Amino acid sequence: MDLWNWLEYGAWALSALLGLHMAFDWLKTDSTYSEDVLTSSREGELEAMAEEHAEKHGVRS
Amino acid sequence: MSDFDITSQTMDGMGPHGTKVGLLRVLGPAHVWALGVGIVLVGEYMGWNFAVGKGGAYAALIACWFAGILYSCVAMIDSEVTSTVASAGGQYTQAKHIVGPLMAFNVGLYLVFAYTMLEAANAITAGYLFSVVATMSGHTGELDQRPFIILVIMFLAWLNYRGVLATLTFNLVITSIAFCAILVLFLSTSGILGESILEHAALFEGHELPYGWIGVLAAMHFGLWYYLGIEGTTQAAEEVRSPARSLPFGTLAGIMTLLIAATLTWFMCSGVLPWEYLGDGVNGSVAPLFDTARLSGSTALVWLLGFGTLFATLASANGCINDASRAWFAMGRDKYLPGWFGAVHPRYRTPYRSIIFLVPIALIFALGAPLDQVITFSILSGLLGYTFMPLNIILFRRKWPLETIKRGYEHPFHPIPAITLLTLCGVTFFAVFLGYGTQLVAMIGFYIVVSLWFHFWRYRFVNRGAQFTMPWPKPRGY
Numbered sequence: 431m432d433l434w435n436w437l438e439y440g441a442w443a444l445s446a447l448l449g450l451h452m453a454f455d456w457l458k459t460d461s462t463y464s465e466d467v468l469t470s471s472r473e474g475e476l477e478a479m480a481e482e483h484a485e486k487h488g489v490r491s
Numbered sequence: 492m493s494d495f496d497i498t499s500q501t502m503d504g505m506g507p508h509g510t511k512v513g514l515l516r517v518l519g520p521a522h523v524w525a526l527g528v529g530i531v532l533v534g535e536y537m538g539w540n541f542a543v544g545k546g547g548a549y550a551a552l553i554a555c556w557f558a559g560i561l562y563s564c565v566a567m568i569d570s571e572v573t574s575t576v577a578s579a580g581g582q583y584t585q586a587k588h589i590v591g592p593l594m595a596f597n598v599g600l601y602l603v604f605a606y607t608m609l610e611a612a613n614a615i616t617a618g619y620l621f622s623v624v625a626t627m628s629g630h631t632g633e634l635d636q637r638p639f640i641i642l643v644i645m646f647l648a649w650l651n652y653r654g655v656l657a658t659l660t661f662n663l664v665i666t667s668i669a670f671c672a673i674l675v676l677f678l679s680t681s682g683i684l685g686e687s688i689l690e691h692a693a694l695f696e697g698h699e700l701p702y703g704w705i706g707v708l709a710a711m712h713f714g715l716w717y718y719l720g721i722e723g724t725t726q727a728a729e730e731v732r733s734p735a736r737s738l739p740f741g742t743l744a745g746i747m748t749l750l751i752a753a754t755l756t757w758f759m760c761s762g763v764l765p766w767e768y769l770g771d772g773v774n775g776s777v778a779p780l781f782d783t784a785r786l787s788g789s790t791a792l793v794w795l796l797g798f799g800t801l802f803a804t805l806a807s808a809n810g811c812i813n814d815a816s817r818a819w820f821a822m823g824r825d826k827y828l829p830g831w832f833g834a835v836h837p838r839y840r841t842p843y844r845s846i847i848f849l850v851p852i853a854l855i856f857a858l859g860a861p862l863d864q865v866i867t868f869s870i871l872s873g874l875l876g877y878t879f880m881p882l883n884i885i886l887f888r889r890k891w892p893l894e895t896i897k898r899g900y901e902h903p904f905h906p907i908p909a910i911t912l913l914t915l916c917g918v919t920f921f922a923v924f925l926g927y928g929t930q931l932v933a934m935i936g937f938y939i940v941v942s943l944w945f946h947f948w949r950y951r952f953v954n955r956g957a958q959f960t961m962p963w964p965k966p967r968g969y
C-alpha cells in the first residue's frame with residue numbers, strides 16, 4: 431500500500447463524514463424549527479422594503 | 492431614518508412581507524465576478540480545444556470570438572434585467588415576471604440541468620486530475636477515481652451548505668489564482684519574460700482551415716466552452732448587498748476577464764501544440780494549458796498550471812452547486828416544485844434542502860455517465876437558456892420601456908445585441924445538430940414532456956398570486 435491507497439481511504443472517510451454532518455444538521459434543523467419559519471422566505475423583500483421606505487418618507491423614484 | 496437594518500444578523504429587515512428567515516445579503520461585486528468567472532474558467536483549461544479538432548486552430552479562434560460576441564450579448568442583457576429583477580433564481584425569476592409561468596418552469600429546469608451536469612463533469616475531471624498526479628508521483632496501478640470524485644462533490648456541497656460568503660470567498664481566491672496562472676504562462680512563453688517558445692507560422696502552415704468553412708461552423712459548438720456559465724452571476728441576486736450595482740459590475744468585469752483569458756489561451760496553446768494533437772481532447776491534449784506549461788521546460792510553470800487546472804475545476808463545481816441550488820430553491824419557493832425545497836437554513840441562511848437534494852443527482856451523473864454526454868447535455872440546456880434571453884429582453888423593453896422602470900444598468904444598442912444573440916444561438920444549434928443531433932432531439936423531447944406535465948398537473952399548486960413580486964407598473968399594452 432502506498433500513499434495514494436491511503437488517500438483513497440481518506441477520501442472515502444472524509445466524504446462520509448461531510449455527508450453525515452450535513453444529514454445530521456439537516457435533521458436537527460428540521461426538528462428544531464417549524465416549517466413556517468423555515469419556508470418563510472419571500473421573493474422581492476428588498477423591493478418591498480424600498481417601496482415601503484419610499485411611501486413612509488414620501489420619496490419618489 | 493429607516494427602522495430596519497438589512498445587515499442585521501438577527502433581524503434582517505425582511506419583515507414587510509413576513510420573511511422570518513431569508514437568504515443573507517453579504518456579497519459584493521468581487522464575489523459576483525468569482526461566481527461567473529469561477530464557473531467558466533475551467534473551459535479555458537480544458538474542453539475548448541475540441542473546437543480545434545472540429546476545424547483547425549483558426550476555426551477555434553473564430554469560434555472563440557463569435558462565442559465571445561454571443562456571451563457579451565448575454566452578459567449585457569442579463570445585467571440589465573437582473574439589476575431590475577434581483578431575486579434568487581436568476582433567469583427563472585426573469586422569465587416568470589416577463590414571459591410567463593411555462594417559460595419560467597422551462598428556464599428553471601435549463602438552469603438546474605446545465606449547472607448540475609457541469610458540476611458532475613467537473614467532479615469527473617477532478618478525479619482524472621488526481622489520477623494523473625498519482626501516476627506522475629510514481630503510484631503504480633490504476634487509481635480509484637471514485638472516492639476523489641465523491642469527495643469533491645461532498646466537500647463543495649458542505650461548503651455551500653455552511654454559507655454563501657465562505658463559499659464565494661473560496662471561489663474568489665482559487666479563481667484568481669487560476670486566472671493569474673494563465674497570465675503568468677502568457678508572459679513566460681510569449682517572449683515578454685524570457686524567450687518565446689511560440690511557433691504559430693510553422694504550426695499553421697498548410698493547416699489554416701483543414702475542413703474549410705464547415706469546420707468553422709462545427710467549431711462553434713465547443714466555442715461556447717470558453718464562456719459557458721457566465722450567466723450564472725444572476726443567481727447571486729438575492730445575496731448581494733447592492734444588486735443594482737454589483738450584478739452588472741461583476742458580470743461585465745467577468746466577461747471582460749474571460750475574453751482576455753480565452754484569447755490568451757488560444758494564442759499560447761495553438762503556438763506550441765500541433766493542431767491534430769491539440770484538437771484531440773481525449774487521446775491528445777486533455778489539458779492544453781498544462782501541456783503548454785510542460786513544453787515550456789519550467790518546473791515552476793508546470794506546478795502553477797497544475798494547480799490552476801485543479802483550482803479552475805473546483806471553482807466551477809463550487810459555483811455550479813451554488814447556482815443550481817438557488818434555481819431549485821426559487822422554484823420551490825413559488826411552488827413550481829414542492830414548497831419543501833423553498834426552505835432556508837436559519838443559521839447558515841442557505842437553501843440547504845435544495846443543496847442536499849442535488850448532491851445525489853450530481854453523484855449519479857458523475858459516477859455513472861460518460862463525460863462527453865454529461866458536457867453535451869450541459870451545453871444544450873445552456874443553449875436553450877441563451878435562446879430565451881433575447882426574447883426576454885425584447886419583451887422586457889416592450890412591456891416596461893426605459894422610462895417606466897429604473898434599471899441598475901441599461902445595455903446599449905437595443906435590439907442589436909438581442910438579434911445578434913438570437914442569430915448566434917441559431918448558428919450554434921445547427922453546429923450542435925451536426926455533432927450531437929440525437930441528444931439535441933432527445934433533450935427538446937424531454938422539455939416538451941415536462942412542459943406538458945407542468946401545464947396539465949403542476950401549475951395548479953403554484954402560488955399564482957404571490958409569484959409576481961416586483962413593484963412594477965402595469966405592463967404597456969395590458
